[in-house]
Amino acid sequence: MERGRRMRSAHPAGTAIAEIAIHTPASRAGPMTGQSLICEFTAEVSRDLGLNFAQFEDLYRWSVDRPADFWEALWRFDGIMSRTPYSQILTEDPMPGTRWFVGAEVNYALQVFRHATAGTSAGQPAIIAEDEQGSVLSLDWSELRRRSFSLACALERLGVAPGDRVAAFLPNRIEAVVAFLACASIGAIWTICAPDMGTAAILDRFRQVEPKLLIATDGALYAGKARDLTDIVLEIVAALPTLEHVVQVRSGHARGSIGATLDFEKLIARDDDEVRSFEPRWLPFDHPLWILYSSGTTGKPKAIVHGHGGILLGAAAMRLHMDLRPSYAADSEGERFHWFSSTGWMVWNAQVGGLLSGTTICLYDGSPSGPKDRTDWSILWRFVARHGISFFGSGAQFFTMCLRAGVDFSTVGGLSALRTIGSTASPLPADVQLGLSAHLRAAGYDAPWWLNSSGGTDICGVFCTGSRDLPPAPGRMQCRQLGAAVEAWSPEGKSMVGEVGELVCTRPLPSMPLYFWGDREGRRYHESYFDMYPGIWRHGDWVRIDPDGSCTIYGRSDATINRGGHRMGTSEIYQAIEGAEGVVDSLVVDVRTGDGESELLAFIVAAEGKLPQDLVVRIRESIRTSLSPRFVPDQVYFVAAIPRTLSMKKQELPIKRLFEGRSLTEIIDPSAMANPDCLSDFVNLATAFRASR
Numbered sequence: 001m002e003r004g005r006r007m008r009s010a011h012p013a014g015t016a017i018a019e020i021a022i023h024t025p026a027s028r029a030g031p032m033t034g035q036s037l038i039c040e041f042t043a044e045v046s047r048d049l050g051l052n053f054a055q056f057e058d059l060y061r062w063s064v065d066r067p068a069d070f071w072e073a074l075w076r077f078d079g080i081m082s083r084t085p086y087s088q089i090l091t092e093d094p095m096p097g098t099r100w101f102v103g104a105e106v107n108y109a110l111q112v113f114r115h116a117t118a119g120t121s122a123g124q125p126a127i128i129a130e131d132e133q134g135s136v137l138s139l140d141w142s143e144l145r146r147r148s149f150s151l152a153c154a155l156e157r158l159g160v161a162p163g164d165r166v167a168a169f170l171p172n173r174i175e176a177v178v179a180f181l182a183c184a185s186i187g188a189i190w191t192i193c194a195p196d197m198g199t200a201a202i203l204d205r206f207r208q209v210e211p212k213l214l215i216a217t218d219g220a221l222y223a224g225k226a227r228d229l230t231d232i233v234l235e236i237v238a239a240l241p242t243l244e245h246v247v248q249v250r251s252g253h254a255r256g257s258i259g260a261t262l263d264f265e266k267l268i269a270r271d272d273d274e275v276r277s278f279e280p281r282w283l284p285f286d287h288p289l290w291i292l293y294s295s296g297t298t299g300k301p302k303a304i305v306h307g308h309g310g311i312l313l314g315a316a317a318m319r320l321h322m323d324l325r326p327s328y329a330a331d332s333e334g335e336r337f338h339w340f341s342s343t344g345w346m347v348w349n350a351q352v353g354g355l356l357s358g359t360t361i362c363l364y365d366g367s368p369s370g371p372k373d374r375t376d377w378s379i380l381w382r383f384v385a386r387h388g389i390s391f392f393g394s395g396a397q398f399f400t401m402c403l404r405a406g407v408d409f410s411t412v413g414g415l416s417a418l419r420t421i422g423s424t425a426s427p428l429p430a431d432v433q434l435g436l437s438a439h440l441r442a443a444g445y446d447a448p449w450w451l452n453s454s455g456g457t458d459i460c461g462v463f464c465t466g467s468r469d470l471p472p473a474p475g476r477m478q479c480r481q482l483g484a485a486v487e488a489w490s491p492e493g494k495s496m497v498g499e500v501g502e503l504v505c506t507r508p509l510p511s512m513p514l515y516f517w518g519d520r521e522g523r524r525y526h527e528s529y530f531d532m533y534p535g536i537w538r539h540g541d542w543v544r545i546d547p548d549g550s551c552t553i554y555g556r557s558d559a560t561i562n563r564g565g566h567r568m569g570t571s572e573i574y575q576a577i578e579g580a581e582g583v584v585d586s587l588v589v590d591v592r593t594g595d596g597e598s599e600l601l602a603f604i605v606a607a608e609g610k611l612p613q614d615l616v617v618r619i620r621e622s623i624r625t626s627l628s629p630r631f632v633p634d635q636v637y638f639v640a641a642i643p644r645t646l647s648m649k650k651q652e653l654p655i656k657r658l659f660e661g662r663s664l665t666e667i668i669d670p671s672a673m674a675n676p677d678c679l680s681d682f683v684n685l686a687t688a689f690r691a692s693r
Contacts, residue, residue, distance in 0.1 A: 036323050036467070036468045036469050037319075037320050037323050037324075037325070038056075038059075038320060038321065038323070038467050038468070038469060038482075039469060040077075041073070041074070041077050041320060042059055044073070044076075044077055045059075045073050048073070048076075049069065049073070056467060056469065056470060056479060056549070057549055059482065060479065060480060060482055060549070063482040063483045064483065064484070064485040064507055067090060067483065067507055067508075068089040068090055070482065070483050071089060071090065071100070071313060071483060071510060072089050074313060074316050074317060074320070074482075074483070075101070075313065075316075077316075077320075078312075078313075078316035078319075078320075078356075079114075080106065080111065080309075080312055080313070080316070081106065081110060081111065081114065082101075082104040082105055082106055082285075083105045083282040084103055084104060084105045084282075085103060085104070086101040086102055086103045086104040086285070087102050087103045088101075088102040088103075089101060090508070094535050095507075095508045095512070095530065095535060095536070095537060096508075096512060096513070096522070096525060096526070096529070096530070098508040098512075099286065100285060100286070100309060100310060100313070100510045101285045101309055102285070103285075104284075104285045104309060105282040105283060105284060105285070106282070106283060106285055106308050106309045106312060107184065107185070107187075107280045107281060107282060107283050107308060108181075108184040108289055108308050108311065108312060108356075109148065109181050109184040109185040109280045110280045110282075111312055111356050112181060112355045112356055113141070113145050113148075113280075115141060115326065115328070115355070115357075115358035116141040116142055116144075116145050117141075118326070118328050118358065119140070119141035119326075119327065119328045119358055120140055120141045120142045122327075122328030122334070123140075123328075124140070124141075124327045124328040124334045124360055125138045125139060125140050125141075125327075125360050126139055126140060126141045126143075126144040126355060126360060126361070127139045127144060127174055127177060127355075127360070127361055127362075127363060128336070128360060128361075128362045128363070128387050129173055129174045129362075129363040129364075129365065130362075130363070130364055130365070130383060130386075130387075131173070131221065131364075131365045131366055132221055132222070132223075132224065132365070132366035132367065132370075133221065137174060139174055144177075144178065144181070146271055146275065147178045147268040148178050148181040148182045148185060148268075149182070149185065149275050149276075149278040150267065150268045150269065150270040150271070150275045151178060151179060151182035151264075151267050151268050152182040152183075152185040152186050152278060152280075153270065153274050153275055153278055154262075154267040154268075154270075155182060155183070155186060155188065155213070156186055158213065158244070158245050158262075159212075159244065160183075160186065160188050160212060160213055161186075161187075161188070162186065162187030162188065162281065162283070162287070163187065163188075163189060163288070164188050164189065164211075164212040164213070165188070165189045165191060165209045165210060165211040165212060165291070166179070166183045166188045166189070166190055166191070166211060166212065166213045166214075166215065167191050167192070167193075167206050167209070167211035167213070167214050167215070167240075168180075168190070168191070168192040168193070168214070168215045168216070168343070169192075169193055169195065169202065169214065169215070169216040169217060169229075169232075169233065169236065170192060170194075170195070170215065170216070170217050170249060170343055171194065171195050171217060171220050171222075171342070171343060171365050172194075172341065172342055172343050172348060172363050172364065172365045173363065173365050174363065175215075175217075175249050175264060176192065176343055176348075177352055177355075177361075177363075178268060179215050179264075180192075180290075180352065184280070184289060184308070185278075185280035185281065186280070186281060187281050187283050187287060189209075189288045189289070189290060189291060189305070190289065190290040190291070191205070191206070191209055191211065191290060191291040191292075191293075191303075192290075192343050192344070192348075193205060193206070193343070193344055194342040194343045194344030194345075195217060195220040195222075195227070195229055195232075196220075196222065196342060196344070196628050196629070196630075197344055197627065197628055198576070198624075198625050198626035198627045198628060199232050199235050199236065199625075199626065200575070200576070200626040200627070201568075201572060201626060201627050201628070202236060203236065203239050203240075204300050204301060204572070205293045205301055205303065206236065206240055207239065207240065208300065208301075208303045208517055208518055209291055209303055209517050209518075210240075210242040211240060211242060211243060212242060212243065212244050212245070213243065213244060213245045213246070213247065214236065214237065214240065214243055214245075214246045214247065215247040215249065215264065216229075216233045216236070216237075216246065216247070216248060216249065216258065217229060217233075217248075217249045217251050218230050218233060218248055218249070218250060218251055218253070218254035218256075218257075218258055219251035219252065219253025219254040220251060220253060221251075221253055221365075221366065222366060222367055223366070223367040223369075223370065223371050223372065224367075224370065224371035225371070226253040227253060228253060228254045228255050228256055229251075229253075229254065230254050230255075230256035230257060230258050231256065233246075233258045234258055234259065237258070237259075245262060246258065246259075246261040246262065247261060247262045247263070247264050247267065248261040248262065248263060248264060249264040250263070250264070250265070283308055284309075285307065285308065285309030285310075286307040286308075286309060286310070286514055287307060287308050287309075288305050288306070288307055288308075288514060289306055289307055289308045289311050290305075290306055290311075290349070291303050291304065291305050291306075291517055292304045292306065292346055292349070292457050292460060293457070294457060294458065294528075301572070302516050302519075302524065302528065303516055303517035303518065304457065304458060304513045304516060304517075305513055305514045305515050305516065305517055306460055306511060306513060306514065307514050309510065310509075310510040310511045310512070310514070311349075311353075311460060311511055312356070313510040313511065314459065314460060314461040314509065314510055314511025315350070315353040315356055315461070315511075316356070317461070317481055317482060317483055317484075318350065318353070318461055318462060318465070318481070319353070319354070319356070319357050320482065321451070321453075321462075321465045321466060321467060321481060321482070322391065322420070322422070322451060323420065323468050324337060324354060324357050324359055324391060325357060325358075325359065326357060326358035326359060327358060327359050327360035328358060334359075334360060335357075335359045335360065335390050335391070336359070336360045336361075336362050336387060336388055336389045336390050336391070336417070337351070337354040337359045337360065337361050337362065337389070337390070337391045338351070338361070338362035338363070338364065338383070338384065338387075338389045338391065338392050338393070339351045339391075339392075339393035339394065339422060340364060340368055340380055340393065340394040340395070340398065342566070344566070345566055346456070346457040346460050347393070347424065347425075349460055350460070350461075351363070362383075362387050362389055364380065364383050366379075367379070368380050368394070368398055369401070375405075377398075377401050377402045377405040377407050378402075378407045378408070378411070378412050380392070380394065380398075381402075381407060381409065381412040381413075381415070382412045382413055384412075384415065384418060385412050385413030385414050385415050386413060388414075388417040389417065389418060390417050390418060390419050390420065391419070391420040391422065392418060392420070392421055392422070393421070393422030393423065393424070393451075394422070394423065395423070395424065395425035395426065395564050396423045396424065396425055396426045396427060396428040396429075396432070397425070397426060397564045398564070399421075399423055399428060399432050399433070399436060400428075400429065400432050400595070400597065402436060403431075403432050403435045403436055403439075407439070408439075408443070409439055409440050409442075409443035409445065410442075410443040410444070415440070415443075415445050416445060418445070418448050419448050419449065420448055420449050420450075420451055420468075421436075421448045421449070421450050421451070422450075422451045422452075422453065423450065423451070423452050423453070424452070424453045424454060424455075424462075425562065425564065425566075426553075426562055427454075427475065427552070427553050427554070428450075428452050428475060429475055429595035430474035430475030430476075431474075431475075431595060432595065433450050433452075433474040433475060434474050437450070449466075449468050449472075450466070450472070450474070451465065451466045452465075452466060452473070452475075452476065452477050452478070453465040453466065453477060454477060454541065454543075454551070454553045455481075456539060456540075456541075458512075458513065458528075458529070458539070459509055459511045459512055459513075460511055461481075461509070461511050462481050462484075463480065463481060463484050463486045463503060463505065463539065464477035464479070464480055464481065464486060464543065464551035464553065465477055465478070465479065465480070465481045466478035466479060467479055473550045475552070476546075476550045476551060476552045477550060477551040477552070477553070478549075478550055479549050479550065479551070480545070480549065480551060483509065484505060484509060485505055485506040485507040486503060486504070486505055486543070486545070486551070487501075487503075487504055487505075487506060487545065488500065488501035488502065488503065488504075488543045488544055488545050489501045489502045489504045489533065489536075489538075490502075493533055493536075496545075497545055497546070497547055498544065498545075498546055498547060499544060500542050500543070500544045500554055501542070501543065501544070502532070502533075502538055502539075502540075502541075502542070502543075502557060503538075503539045503540070503541040503542070503543040503553075504533060504536050504537060504538050504539065505536070505537040505539065506536055506537075508537075512537070513525065516528075540557050541553055541554075541557060542554035542557050561573065561588065561590050561600065561631060562590065563590070563600065563630040563631055564630060566628065566630050568627060568628070568630075568631050570588055570650075570652060572627060573588050573623065573627065573631055574586055574588070575626075576619075576622045576623045576626045576627050577602065577604070577619050577622065577623065579622055579626070580615065580618045580619050580622045581618070582606055582607050582612050582615050582618075583604055583605070583606065583607070583615070583619065584605040584606060584607050585604075585605035585641070585642045586602060586603060586604050586605065586642065587602070587603045587642045587643075587650050587651075587652060587655060588600065588601065588602045588603070588633065588652070589601050589652055589655050589656040589659065590656070591656055591659040591660055591689075592660055593693055599634040599635060600631065600632075600633045600634050600635075601633060601634065601635045601636075601637065601659065601689075602619070602633035602635070602636045602637070603636075603637050603638075603639045603642060603655075603682075604616075604619065604636060604637065604638055604639065605638075605639060605640065605641060605642060606638060616636045619633075619636060620632045620633065620636075635689075637685055639678065639681045639682070639685075640678055640681060641675050641677075641678035641681075642678070643655065643668075643673060643675065643676075643678055643679060643682065644673065644674045644675060651668065651673070653667075654667040654668040655682055658682060658683070658686045659685075659686045659689055659690070661690060664679065664683055
């Protein structure tokens with residue numbers, strides 16, 4: 001495939017306006033014609049640098065051994081623009097102090113809107129959005145730009161300046177994308193929480209970053225149930241003294257009022273000379289773009305700051321592996337990209353990143369399975385069919401439930417445009433991937449390519465992923481991402497092949513965090529990733545890398561709870577449980593019960609040694625309202641005490657392993673415990689638990 005005309009820099013150090021990519025159309029009917037983006041990238045690197053790569057592993061090894069060459073080549077291939085030349089691609093400072101593309105000035109929104117002219121002339125939308133009620137809104141590139149620039153001008157008039165934080169409390173709708181691009185345009189720092197999060201969890205995040213302005217919905221619809229969120233918004237506003245302005249997004253689901261606020265629709269409605277002449281600011285490469293949040297495993301969630309330039313490069317690497325192309329094709333509907341997510345998951349950021357490719361992104365605001373009383377796992381497949389989606393991604397648990405429910409692909413509508421299925425969040429069982437592919441073939445469709453990937457909020461990207469050109473690897477990731485020096489390490493720091501070890505990254509990535517908000521000396525940042533292996537990023541996942549380069553993830557090596565791709569730290573769950581009257585202590589573990597299945601177990605120590613009849617109800621309600629319904633335990637047990645180490649840390653991982661079938665002697669040393677006598681309760685409960693499964 002001819003990728004299109006590309007403006008190249010005059011010398012390796014960069015150029016004033018670096019490489020504006022103008023893509024040619026591509027067919028989307030079935031598998032894409034021509035070669036993959038990775039093949040095109042390989043050919044370009046081979047031609048420009050005089051290299052020869054016989055196979056993917058050669059390309060991968062070059063990308064991690066020669067990081068400056070690789071990232072500059074990707075900068076050029078993706079057409080990243082800079083107003084000023086860069087003097088150095090990356091410094092030799094050890095992680096986490098590495099600096100990238102020193103002297104370059106970029107802007108995420110500029111990279112998105114470079115596609116506006118081509119996309120509009122081809123009649124292709126930038127966004128297609130649908131909700132549970134079947135309401136569909138399509139936004140072309142020019143209108144997306146106008147709305148974003150109208151809001152950007154309004155924010156500047158309200159005194160929002162580069163570096164100010166703008167917080168959002170919004171569902172997965174067009175308003176969230178417009179608001180984010182407006183913030184990026186003026187250098188404001190974006191941060192968002194989803195409406196399904198509890199107030200306490202939201203404030204644990206927003207309080208840290210002290211936002212100047214809040215953009216909030218007054219209601220939401222999920223699983224057939226409309227919610228009036230005005231009381232929650234009022235509580236959030238009252239708890240954030242740094243707020244100077246509140247912008248209300250009217251949902252149609254609210255009966256109350258959130259008081260004196262600005263109206264979102266009015267702020268995006270302008271089309272005057274100021275808006276038409278607005279241009280996004282050029283910003284330093286490492287200017288903060290957004291703040292994402294860790295799951296809060298130990299203490300409050302980490303407020304992770306990523307930069308414009310790092311995210312542009314990290315997103316380019318992801319899209320290279322995703323084989324994600326422009327949507328503005330002359331002879332077809334073009335590429336359409338949907339990855340199911342709420343706004344509280346970093347996958348939402350990756351979904352928006354599709355715009356950087358000139359790809360039409362397709363948003364779905366609602367439950368993937370409908371109301372509980374009439375569960376339907378074909379909802380998203382019908383959405384994919386209605387809009388001719390070519391790339392459909394979701395969490396692994398979703399695909400497991402689809403196979404278990406026996407979704408009939410012959411009844412969901414036409415899926416002939418679907419060429420890629422993406423899976424992440426947790427390991428995808430091989431039989432699920434193979435089973436769904438078989439069902440698609442039985443319905444008369446070509447089996448799509450499966451892109452299994454694993455990464456994290458920390459880098460807002462992936463470490464292990466896939467390539468369309470490699471052999472299928474059901475249940476595994478086909479390869480490591482180009483540029484990501486990922487290895488499996490033993491506790492002693494030995495790199496292993498074919499064995500399970502700690503997932504580490506031995507070289508820096510551009511999308512690693514700039515810093516944690518409020519972590520002035522970088523101590524928490526260092527403790528989070530570099531304590532175990534100094535100078536080496538330890539991610540917190542168990543991984544096995546096989547001789548063929550494929551990767552298998554075995555879950556977290558820390559205590560994060562992962563429910564359907566949404567992660568929450570146990571400290572936040574404990575806060576909700578132990579806030580219920582009558583609870584003295586607690587422990588939670590997510591126990592694997594089969595391929596793609598797990599149960600969340602809670603162990604409760606009650607006051608005065610007895611369990612009030614309504615305590616379980618109150619615990620579940622506390623988690624549902626303060627965190628999310630996703631983290632309500634499947635089983636609640638009463639125990640006399642919670643196992644603790646001599647330093648009084650809860651022993652979550654040993655108990656998890658006990659319930660998954662490991663023997664007590666394998667997983668725990670009673671002499672290292674403060675209260676070894678309590679273990680007999682857990683052994684009995686684990687025996688009964690496994691016998692009932």
